[in-house]
Amino acid sequence: MAPGEAAEDRPRRIVAPVTPADRLFRSGLRAAGMSVFVIMGLVALFLLLRGLQALRVAGGSFFTQTAWKPGSFGVASVLPDGVMIAVVALLIAVPVSLTTAVFISEYAPLWLRSFLISLVDLMAAIPSIVYGLWGLVFLQPNIVGLVRWMALHLGGFLPFLHVPEADIPSSYTSSTFIAGVVVSLMITPYITSLSREVMSQAPRGEREGAYALGSTRWGMVRSVVLPYSRGGIVGAVMIGFGRAMGETIAVALIISPNFSVTWHVLQNGANSIPSLIALRFGESDDLGLSALMAAGLVLFALTLGVNVLASTIISRSRTGAATAD
């Protein structure tokens, strides 16, 4: 054979043998992964199946009826009321969380940073009933003064702060506002840790560039970190909204339920879907339970939608940022 014939010297084809054990292993893992779909599917399926009876009875009025009585029920008051609690919570939690996130990722010294990150994680792990107890026993009696001041002095020109029966002290308690304050504490760790994470991923080069141009730290944050992490922050706020919509026990402990849409946030009486379920399921008959399942389905669909949208925004902002530099 002539030495020039290189055709013989082709690289060997490498075939990674997949043993039966490997195949079994991978399909086992795949099954575990798919179980997530199965669980979420089953949740939707069973809420629908169980809620069908009530949805049939109520028909379209399920979304227009405000009362929640045997035979006539609907989410037209609990859903907007729950959204109001979540909005109050966001109004308080978003500024606090974002400033805290800026503090942790930009201002805190290194030794403090990891400690604060753990602490924020711990704040997320505090049981919701503990927050509820704090809100019920400590916050409520103490915040009444502030609430009354807001109602008397700001209620005149901001109609949603108005409280109708202003002479009675009890018309300032168990309100959307107080529930919102407690829920704001519970969603703060989620918004903080998510937005801190995106802030800390702001590219180093741009940060140093801003400093090199003579920027102060705040100037750097405003012109590099915040624009860079805008998408992530929007996603974090939406995740916080979803959490706030789903908070049960703390809200249920504090509010006194009422079934007309409460536009006056400082006024006694509030409601939300999860607390409705928690407070009513014990005294419900078959149809009542089915109606609660239907309400649960509405909550499930809402939070699922909000969260999928939020995580899409977050992951898109991340990938976009990765290709930008």
Add this chain to the structure above:
Amino acid sequence: MATTTSQAPVESGAEPRPEAPAPAAPERRIRVGGLTGPGVASLLGALGGSLALTWLLYERILPLSGGQGFLLAWFLLFNALYFLVGRTQWDPRTARENSVRALAVSAGALVVTMIGFQIGFVAWKGWDAAHHQNFYTQDMEHSGALSPLDSGGAFDAIVGTLEQLGLATLFSVPLGIATAVYLSEVGGRAARAVRTVVEAMTALPSIVAGLFVLGVVILTLGLQKSGFAASLALSVMMMPIITRAAEVVLRLVPGTLREASYALGSSHWRTVWTVVLPTARRGLVTAVLLGMARGVGETSPVLLTSGFTSHTNWNPFSDHQVSLPLYIWNYVRQPYPYMVARGFAAAMALMGIVLLLFVTARLLGGRTTKEGTR
């Protein structure tokens, strides 16, 4: 950022360089940031001034009262005053920078204070009932709402909590870790969808998890409310948390270790089993402990699925079984001070369990954030 206008000419040779730096001036260290005398003085001055002003407004001039309002007004006045004080001596940029720093520090301090406050409040209110030893050894079967605190306790709830948490861990750990291994070791397009669903599942409202188990296990399969049903609901809550934390840890296992294992001729499952999982062991334990810390405090799933009882039920598979969150929920809403005190003591015990799990997780795994375990 505005570009600098006074740029030095850089064409080489256009201008002769100065022969030597001015010899007399000793080199001065340039300090960027840090504490300076005037800075500290302005901070303290603004703090004191705003406190005095708030007191004056609150107690003497305006008809106001209330602790929160006072603190809020103090905070707002402080920020305004601090900026103004800064403005008298620094340029606007520096004054703004200092104001933002003060704002950021106070937000961090607020969050830390709130966490300390929650824990301290529960401990303080719970101590009344929790310092009686019988609180940990007796249940409420023979104690009524008016029995003093030296009888009755939360033994039933502690047993229930530990058993339900144990079962839930048993169910959620294999599934959660297997899913995490799938996400990080198998991957592919399906894995991305799985990850999205896992994230959505972490945000599943806990009451929906409870309704789900209520609908499936109790209404459809016809089992009675029990600790077992509660542990299923808890597993639904814990599994995605464990998966997410475990996936982060598994991703940190260096790829070179996997390649070394493949180069030695081992198969995929051998690599995962003998290289990847042992390397990530500590992080995985942390993930599980964090999941447990989150699961143990969940109230609403338990509320719908376990049923309430006041006697100790050792068997989670039959009959109602109370747990700490449910115990708190039931007793704290009663109009009897002793019962509320017991509820708070149970909250303190629950908080203690959460803290124990959380601190152990942190000590074991270091930090399990995106920055990685150390």
